[in-house]
Amino acid sequence: MKGLTHFVTGIAAASCFPIAIRAGAEGNPLYFILGGIFGLIPDTIDFKWLRFVAKQDCEVSPDPDRPDAGGIASAVADAINSAYVSGKPRTIKLNTVRLGADRWQEYTVRFDVPLQKVRVRYGPVVSTSAEPLAPGPSEEAEAGTVCPLVLDYEADTVINAFDGPTFRMAPRTGGRICPEFLPWHRQWSHSLITWAVAATAVGMCFGWTAGAIAFSAAAAHALVDQLGFMGSSLFYPLARNRTPGLRLAHSGDMIPNFTLVWFSCLLVFWRLHDAAPFTAQLSAVRYFLYAGVLPIALLAVASRRAGQQGR
Structure with missing residues (x-):
């Protein structure tokens, strides 16, 4: 998926931790920033480094x-x-x-x-x-x-x-x-084992909550990529071949990327609202249905009709 999608899903992963919500409500966004950074790191490693050092015969x-x-x-x-x-x-x-x-x-x-x-x-x-x-x-x-x-x-x-x-x-x-x-892409940089080790190091340096958020954001990146065609080496180095993707979408498709970003934003808002004192209660089912499912469905229909008219 696109970089923005991974960044926002990393933030959404951080929002699942109560301490991140409490810190955010008090004006401290560092846990959310940490989630966004680790949501981006796997592809940053691949496209900013590995692609340039990879050798070909x-x-x-x-x-x-x-x-x-x-x-x-x-x-x-x-x-x-x-x-x-x-x-x-x-x-x-x-x-x-x-x-x-x-x-x-x-x-x-x-x-x-x-x-x-x-x-x-x-x-x-x-x-x-x-x-x-x-x-x-x-x-x-x-x-x-x-x-x-x-x-x-x-x-x-x-x-x-x-x-x-x-x-x-x-x-x-x-x-x-x-x-x-692209054999240099989605190898050890997208491995859950790699990020478990990296998250342990983060936890030892900055606290175990920070380590857990780092792992969750990087793991969310790898799992989101599994929606596509290429797949990732989720268990490198135990298994070096890529785990096949679900082939539900291409990484550059607009609707899947927008859907993930939209629902990630909805999740962050829901978590912040749920933790805020003296706020009106929201029904989770109605919230995600009216604010999430229906707008995305309308967007998909409109996009499909626009594509048919353009043919």
């Missing part, structure tokens, strides 16, 4: 002037075949194709599991925000693999602006190879 940099879908497909298939033959993971990075200040050549890589092939198709020329600007070259190619494939993410990966993705071709049981999308 090979790199594909398509020529902006000479579209070569066949070359890209062959390079990806070769990485898969090399991992199969050697029995060791092989990492490949696919770079973007920049045509100008705000012009990028989009292309799509598809892992065709039933036919054991890698397919590459060039798409339109797009802006940095992925808006189509002009038709792209009619270039499409495929390359076969010598082994069966298994996916832990989506079959299609669209590559356009900024930095391209990395895949680790990881051997799995039965002689299969799994193209792991």
